[in-house]
Amino acid sequence: MSDKPADVICEGDVCRRVTPEEAAAHSAAAGALGDxxxxxxxxxxxxxxxxxxxxxxxxxxxxxxxxxxYFSAHWCPPCRQFTPHLxxxxxNFKKDHALKADWEVVFVSSDRDEESFKEYFGEMPWxxxxxxxxxxxxxxxxxxxxxxxxxLVIVDGATGELITVNGRDAVGDDEKCENxxxxxxxxxxxxxxxxxxxxxxxxxxxxxxxxxxxxxxLYFSASWCPPCRRFTPKLVDAxxxxxxxxxxxxxxxxxGDRDEASMNEYHSxxxxxxxxxxxxxxxxxxxxxxEVEGIPTLVVLDEQFKVITTEGTAAVISDAEAxxxxxxPQPLEALxxxxxxxxxxxPTLLLIVDMGDDDAAEAFAKEVLLGVATATKAAPxxxxxxxxxxxRGNEIAQSVLAFTGFIKDxxxxxxAGHLAVITxxxxxxxxxxxxxxxxxxxxxxxxVVSDFKAGKLGPGxxxxxxxx
Numbered sequence: 001m002s003d004k005p006a007d008v009i010c011e012g013d014v015c016r017r018v019t020p021e022e023a024a025a026h027s028a029a030a031g032a033l034g035d036x037x038x039x040x041x042x043x044x045x046x047x048x049x050x051x052x053x054x055x056x057x058x059x060x061x062x063x064x065x066x067x068x069x070y071f072s073a074h075w076c077p078p079c080r081q082f083t084p085h086l087x088x089x090x091x092n093f094k095k096d097h098a099l100k101a102d103w104e105v106v107f108v109s110s111d112r113d114e115e116s117f118k119e120y121f122g123e124m125p126w127x128x129x130x131x132x133x134x135x136x137x138x139x140x141x142x143x144x145x146x147x148x149x150x151x152l153v154i155v156d157g158a159t160g161e162l163i164t165v166n167g168r169d170a171v172g173d174d175e176k177c178e179n180x181x182x183x184x185x186x187x188x189x190x191x192x193x194x195x196x197x198x199x200x201x202x203x204x205x206x207x208x209x210x211x212x213x214x215x216x217x218l219y220f221s222a223s224w225c226p227p228c229r230r231f232t233p234k235l236v237d238a239x240x241x242x243x244x245x246x247x248x249x250x251x252x253x254x255x256g257d258r259d260e261a262s263m264n265e266y267h268s269x270x271x272x273x274x275x276x277x278x279x280x281x282x283x284x285x286x287x288x289x290x291e292v293e294g295i296p297t298l299v300v301l302d303e304q305f306k307v308i309t310t311e312g313t314a315a316v317i318s319d320a321e322a323x324x325x326x327x328x329p330q331p332l333e334a335l336x337x338x339x340x341x342x343x344x345x346x347p348t349l350l351l352i353v354d355m356g357d358d359d360a361a362e363a364f365a366k367e368v369l370l371g372v373a374t375a376t377k378a379a380p381x382x383x384x385x386x387x388x389x390x391x392r393g394n395e396i397a398q399s400v401l402a403f404t405g406f407i408k409d410x411x412x413x414x415x416a417g418h419l420a421v422i423t424x425x426x427x428x429x430x431x432x433x434x435x436x437x438x439x440x441x442x443x444x445x446x447x448v449v450s451d452f453k454a455g456k457l458g459p460g461x462x463x464x465x466x467x468x
Contacts, residue, residue, distance in 0.1 A: 035380065037160020038143060039069075042136045047106060047127040055127045060104040065157025066181040068103070068167055069140065072150045073110035074120035079150040085172060086152070087125055093177050094125075103180065104157070108137055110149055142384075142426050145345065154182055166288050184289050187216075187305040194282055196252060196273035205273060207252075211305075214248040215326045217312060218299040220292045222256035223266035228296040231313060235298065236271055238322045247325060248303070254286055256295055300326055314338040331373035332366065335390035335397055343400065344425045346384035349373075349449065350400060351440070352419040354392045364418075365389035372446045381453075392419075404430040405464045420445060422452055422460075429460035 040057065049055040060067060070086065072079040086105070094100050107128035111117040117131040129137060140146075144153045144165055152167030163183050164170055170182040194207040219235065221228040235251070242249045253274035257263035260277040267274050275283055286292075290299045290310060298312030308326050309315060315327035318338040333339045335350065342348065351369050353361040373387035390397035398410045404423055407414055418440040420433040431452070434440075438448045451457050 038380065039067075039140070039155055039160045042139050042143070043106065043129060044133065044136065046130075048121075048130050049127045050125075060106075060127070061157045063158045064099075064102050066103045066163070067155050067157045068105045068171070069108050069144070069153040069155065070105050070124075070126075070150070071108045071110065071141065071146050071153070072120075073112075074116040075112065076110070076149050082150045082168065082172065083120075083123060087123070089171060089175055089177065091125055092175075093180075097177055097180070099180060102157075103177075108140055110137075138427075142346070145426070156181075166291065169288060185285070187286075187289065187301060190282060190285050190289060194279065195276065197267075197276050198273050199253075199267045199270050204276075207275075210273065211250055211252070213303055214250045215303060215308070216301040216305065217249065217251040217272075218254055218286065218290065218301065219251055219270075219272075220254045220256065220287065220290075220295050220297040220299070221266075222258075222295055223262045224258065225256070225295050229266075231296045231317070232266075232269060234316055234320075236269070238316045238320075238325075239271060241322050242325055245322075249325075254283055302326065311338060311341060314341060331377050332370045332387045332389065334362070335388045335394060335400070337396070339386070339388055340396055340400070342386035342388070343423055346386070346424065346426060347452065348386040348388060348423045348425075349445065350397070350421045350423065351387075351389040351445075352392055352394075352397055352401075352414065352421075353389060354416060354418050358391065361389075361391045368440060368442050369445055371442055372449055375446075376449055403463065405461065406430070406432060420448075422448070422457070423463070424460070425463065428463050430463055431457055431460040 040061065043057055045057055047055040047057060047060075072083060074080070090103075090105055093103055097103075105124075105126035107121055107124055107126065109117045109121070109128065109131055111120060111131070114131045121128050129140075144151075144162070146153070150168060151165070152171060153165050154163040154167040154170070155161065156163060163181055166184075167182060170179065171177075174180075174182070188208065191207045191211070195204040196207045196210055197204055217235075217239070221232065223229070239249065239251055251270070251272035253267055253270055253272065255263040255267070255274060255277060257266060257277070263274070263277050275286070290297075290307070292299075296313050297310065298316065299310050300308040300312045300315070302308050308328050312327065315324070315338045316322070318336045319325075319327070327338070343350075349369070351365055353364050355361040355364060369387055369389065373385075376382050376385050376387070392414065398407070398414075400423075401407045401414055401421070402410045402412070404421060406421055415434070417434070420438060420440055422431040422433065424430070433448055436457075438444045448457070
């Protein structure tokens, strides 16, 4: 056994401490293995078809196949409006489309009982996940972060790769299925041939020529939005500092204004070009491509137009000097306005460090949690996790602890000593690791993450401090 420092690796759902030699061997072996896509594992070997007929999953998967997971329910009025529209598109596709054998839909029910499921499914011309697979349904919803219904998630039927979570818009607006399989275009493809308009002169410049080789800041905003008006001066200041520091950066205003005059007035307060107001189709496609749900939103792209973060607004607010530009997410980060929102997206391990010195607290957090965070996020499903730390008494940490029910309110004092909490907001659950005897160490935290992923921690407590 080597006396070198140990690393943490994850094998499937289990993380453990190993030597660097074992870690290297594990990495090499993992590269040679092919895992069944998680979505196919959750769907199982058999779906249910019309009249209760069994439909082998293998009959709708394979090269060239595309699967649309339709999250819907009988009790949901928007679902009942969308279902016949989707059924009409699907039926016509099966009759006339050149690739009619390549698309299938699978109903994933949120109905409250099996009778409602059967009645609603009877209106559909496709297959369904069996109603009794409630755990698989919940896991699929979590996998694709389904927050509301109806939702249509489209995946590659050969690899399980996500094509788009915006299938409802993509398919609903394409009745002839001309864009099948609705794979979103890249930013570069969307912007091919586009022009940008300068704020002062109104001069037009080729978009890709202006942006290529730079970090791009796509600013989705509008003059009628008060938070946008408050944020814009902060972004102007950040861009000026970055340019003064010689950073290769360019911003683009993507307007949500209701008329061109309002857009132009608002744009005059900015120091970067905008997508023309008249380019509505490209504007809508950018909003869909980056899943913009509210404004202001700042999407940060690297020099190759790959997404660095969609949390640019919080990044700028929490980094007034733009010292962390271009704000790349790290495996382990301090809790801040920039990172706090990640708690809403999936499992989060929050470490509260009981130390009076910032540097010492950060060093301790890295010692006990950085290896676990790095290994977990590198493993399958790791992109869903967040690992955050804060010093005891941190204002945002107090808010999070109160939100989870760990403390009574934001003014309450947390127990002394280092604390660790796992939250899963999508599942409305939290786990007080100190109460369960978990040691706040690299070994203890690595083990508890493994136990969580393996389902060994139990249901936890409901957020807000309700009983288990």
